Amino acid sequence: MNGMNAMKPALPSRISYAECSARERLARLLDADTFHEWLPPAQRLTSPHLAQLGVPGAFDDGVAIGRARLAGHEVFVAAQEGAFMGGGVGEVHGAKLVGLFRRALRDRPRAVLLLAESGGVRLHEANAGLIAVSEVMRALLDARAAGITVIVLIGGANGCFGGMGIVARCADHIVMSDAGRLAMSGPEVIEASHGVEEFDARDRALVWRVTGGRHRYLVGDCDQLVEDDVAAFRDAAIVALDSHRPLTLPALQDEHALLQRRLHDAGDAIDAPVMWQRLGIAQDERAPDLAVHELRALERTGEPVR
Amino acid sequence: MNWSELATALFGADHDIRADGSLLHGTATLARQSIAVVGTTDHASIGYALALRQAEVVLATMAHHPGRPVLLLIDTQGQQLRRHDELLGINRAMAHLGCCIDLARRRGHRVIGLVYDQALSGGFITSGLIADGCYALPQAEIRVMRLPAMARVTKLPEALLAELSQANPVFAPGVDNYVAMGGVRSLWRGDLAAALRQALADTPTDDTRAVDGAQRGGRRLAADVAQAVMDAA
Amino acid sequence: MSNPAPALETLSYAFPGTKPAGPFAPVLAGVVGSGNLEVLLEASAEPVCRFDVQTSARGFGSIWEAVLGDFQRRHDLAGVRVSIHDMGATPAVVGLRLSQAVAQLRTP
Numbered sequence A: 001m002n003g004m005n006a007m008k009p010a011l012p013s014r015i016s017y018a019e020c021s022a023r024e025r026l027a028r029l030l031d032a033d034t035f036h037e038w039l040p041p042a043q044r045l046t047s048p049h050l051a052q053l054g055v056p057g058a059f060d061d062g063v064a065i066g067r068a069r070l071a072g073h074e075v076f077v078a079a080q081e082g083a084f085m086g087g088g089v090g091e092v093h094g095a096k097l098v099g100l101f102r103r104a105l106r107d108r109p110r111a112v113l114l115l116a117e118s119g120g121v122r123l124h125e126a127n128a129g130l131i132a133v134s135e136v137m138r139a140l141l142d143a144r145a146a147g148i149t150v151i152v153l154i155g156g157a158n159g160c161f162g163g164m165g166i167v168a169r170c171a172d173h174i175v176m177s178d179a180g181r182l183a184m185s186g187p188e189v190i191e192a193s194h195g196v197e198e199f200d201a202r203d204r205a206l207v208w209r210v211t212g213g214r215h216r217y218l219v220g221d222c223d224q225l226v227e228d229d230v231a232a233f234r235d236a237a238i239v240a241l242d243s244h245r246p247l248t249l250p251a252l253q254d255e256h257a258l259l260q261r262r263l264h265d266a267g268d269a270i271d272a273p274v275m276w277q278r279l280g281i282a283q284d285e286r287a288p289d290l291a292v293h294e295l296r297a298l299e300r301t302g303e304p305v306r
Numbered sequence B: 001m002n003w004s005e006l007a008t009a010l011f012g013a014d015h016d017i018r019a020d021g022s023l024l025h026g027t028a029t030l031a032r033q034s035i036a037v038v039g040t041t042d043h044a045s046i047g048y049a050l051a052l053r054q055a056e057v058v059l060a061t062m063a064h065h066p067g068r069p070v071l072l073l074i075d076t077q078g079q080q081l082r083r084h085d086e087l088l089g090i091n092r093a094m095a096h097l098g099c100c101i102d103l104a105r106r107r108g109h110r111v112i113g114l115v116y117d118q119a120l121s122g123g124f125i126t127s128g129l130i131a132d133g134c135y136a137l138p139q140a141e142i143r144v145m146r147l148p149a150m151a152r153v154t155k156l157p158e159a160l161l162a163e164l165s166q167a168n169p170v171f172a173p174g175v176d177n178y179v180a181m182g183g184v185r186s187l188w189r190g191d192l193a194a195a196l197r198q199a200l201a202d203t204p205t206d207d208t209r210a211v212d213g214a215q216r217g218g219r220r221l222a223a224d225v226a227q228a229v230m231d232a233a
Numbered sequence C: 001m002s003n004p005a006p007a008l009e010t011l012s013y014a015f016p017g018t019k020p021a022g023p024f025a026p027v028l029a030g031v032v033g034s035g036n037l038e039v040l041l042e043a044s045a046e047p048v049c050r051f052d053v054q055t056s057a058r059g060f061g062s063i064w065e066a067v068l069g070d071f072q073r074r075h076d077l078a079g080v081r082v083s084i085h086d087m088g089a090t091p092a093v094v095g096l097r098l099s100q101a102v103a104q105l106r107t108p
Helices: A022-029 A091-107 A123-145 A162-168 A187-194 A204-211 A213-219 A230-240 A249-266 A272-279 A292-297 B003-011 B048-064 B083-088 B090-106 B121-125 B147-154 B158-167 B175-181 B192-202 B209-216 B222-231 C061-075 C091-106
Strands: A036-038 A063-070 A073-080 A111-116 A149-154 A173-177 A224-226 B018-020 B023-030 B033-040 B044-046 B070-074 B076-079 B111-115 B118-120 B133-136 B141-143 C009-016 C027-030 C037-043 C048-055 C080-086
Touching: A022 A063, A022 A073, A022 A111, A022 A230, A036 A091, A063 A091, A063 A230, A073 A091, A091 A111, A091 A123, A091 B222, A111 A162, A123 A149, A123 A162, A123 B090, A123 B121, A123 B141, A123 B147, A123 B175, A123 B209, A123 B222, A149 A230, A162 B090, A162 B121, A173 A213, A173 A230, A187 A204, A187 B147, A204 A213, A204 A272, A204 B083, A213 A224, A213 A272, A213 A292, A224 A230, A224 A292, A249 A272, A249 B048, A249 B083, A249 B090, A272 B083, B003 B023, B003 B192, B023 B048, B023 B192, B033 B048, B044 B048, B044 B121, B048 B083, B048 B090, B070 B090, B076 B121, B083 B090, B090 B111, B090 B121, B111 B192, B118 B121, B133 B175, B133 B192, B141 B175, B147 B158, B175 B209, B209 B222, C009 C061, C027 C091, C037 C091, C048 C061, C061 C091, C080 C091
Parallel strands: A073 A111, A111 A149, A149 A173, A173 A224, B033 B070, B044 B076, B070 B111, B076 B118, B111 B133, B118 B141, C048 C080
Antiparallel strands: A036 A063, A063 A073, B018 B023, B023 B033, C009 C048, C027 C037, C037 C080
16 A cells, blocks of 8 residues: 555553543554644633633643644544543634634645544533534534545543534544443433433443443444554554545435434334344344454444445 | 414414424425424424434435425424433434534525524534524523533532523523524514524525624634634644 | 632742753643643743642642742752642642653753
8 A cells, every 4th residue: 555654653562542641642643743733732722711610721621633644644633631621612622623623624634533532512611612512513514525534533531422422423433442432411411310220320331331332333333443542543543544425415314214223123222232132233142241353353233334 | 482383473374384293394485485394392302213303304305305495493402311312322313413404504405593492402403503503582592401410510519500590691591692602693583584584595604603702792712713723833 | 699609729939940941842741630730831031930820729828839849949940930720639749740741841
């Protein structure tokens, strides 16, 4: 192909993607020393809304953005810091992401990589955060409509929830680890609304069966499942550079048919193994316990190849 | 104003909008132009299935009525908070609805959102907020989350959040705050049919919300920050 | 106001120093999370090490003064501005982040 040695440092052992900060992920995942940050911390673009709640801001408002190289290709990147406000999207944070997608329209990088770790709208910024998430969604779809590949990586401890769970599914390609989670409402919110019988938020095994990377991979809601390892995410992101799929009417009609079939076939399932069985995937009853590489060898649901 | 009164105010007798459960759909005529109408009522909880039903209407409009404007009537309490929906992938269903609406826009269908009662969170992200522009009736309310759940998640006292929701523009659910922030273009009063005609004529197809928010003073930083990314070395 | 929001506390200190750091690109260490802090180091023209702290954990001014003074006694920096966003980190964690930040200064 291009005979490229992907300039990755020789790491002696696995580095947990989940345990890395956003900036550590960027430093390790992208080609060494190629990340150039836009609106860096020294510019102090902090949130105007947090002080009134007695919460300190972050110099980068919880997201680092810029350009870099991945296997030699120019990419634009954003990494959300899950430790700051749960990665929630506020006014400035959202505007940085919007600017990144808009710049991608102009500068046409190979791809935009979003290292997503977020609870969705930053509740401390309520209305401003809700509008911000929507602006991010529009800007992402503008970039895709212009032929820019959008890749989302999900593997942080906070997962990718809320409005960001919707935004993630607007991308071309999602890579998740077993440790990652992708969903809409957090289990705590569901439990608060409908009780512990509906969803016991402290039952970690349940939470991961319903929202975790394994389940999402098996039903086809993410495209690659990797180990909790920065190098594995990097390799998966490189594969994803070729994943662009235009959003056309036939594509959405196919998606609709798939989602309808799933609704019909899953019936009233409320746990993952039952749903897998009803969808005819992962008939191996060991599926919940297989190692990631063994899981990838299983046949997933019969879906259009993405 | 319930959806039926709203439909009459907008279209008189020139519509066949009906409610199927909490799904609203139909076709209306305004100034001799056909308009596809889809939305929800009864403060609908948008689950996986209801998201798909709405998407179906938008897809059918694109397939059978190219260029026909779409009016989204919004009354929702947000996404359905059930384990079953999460298991099925409600975020994917909602993204699908959002992408259908967004594609309709790109294919030349003018998409107008109208919050006529309430809108929350995910239910709003995949309706009014992905339209060409969103409007609201003056008494409508838009929220991110109900206060008790918000207090639990943020660990902020509910009493504090309640107080902020009275007058603080970032928290108060009144739609005038959303107008000030640029999230809602304007409120419709009086002649609603005229307001809709105006919206169909005037609503831009670019996302001007951050610029609007800066001009109106409700959201001062977003536009400048996005521009700063464009200009950064 | 019947339910006042907790307010942030801001603290500032300037300690004289004799080892000019010289020009350097800004350096960041740490993350603003519960029990954690972020530290931003920037070059300045002053013959001091200046600290500006914004913290959600109120009432610990004397401890900050001690920890930061201690740090400056060890490093004796001049021409450095240290800006901190803190969410209740212990003195040990504060010291760790400061050390991590300074270590980046020393790396060419």
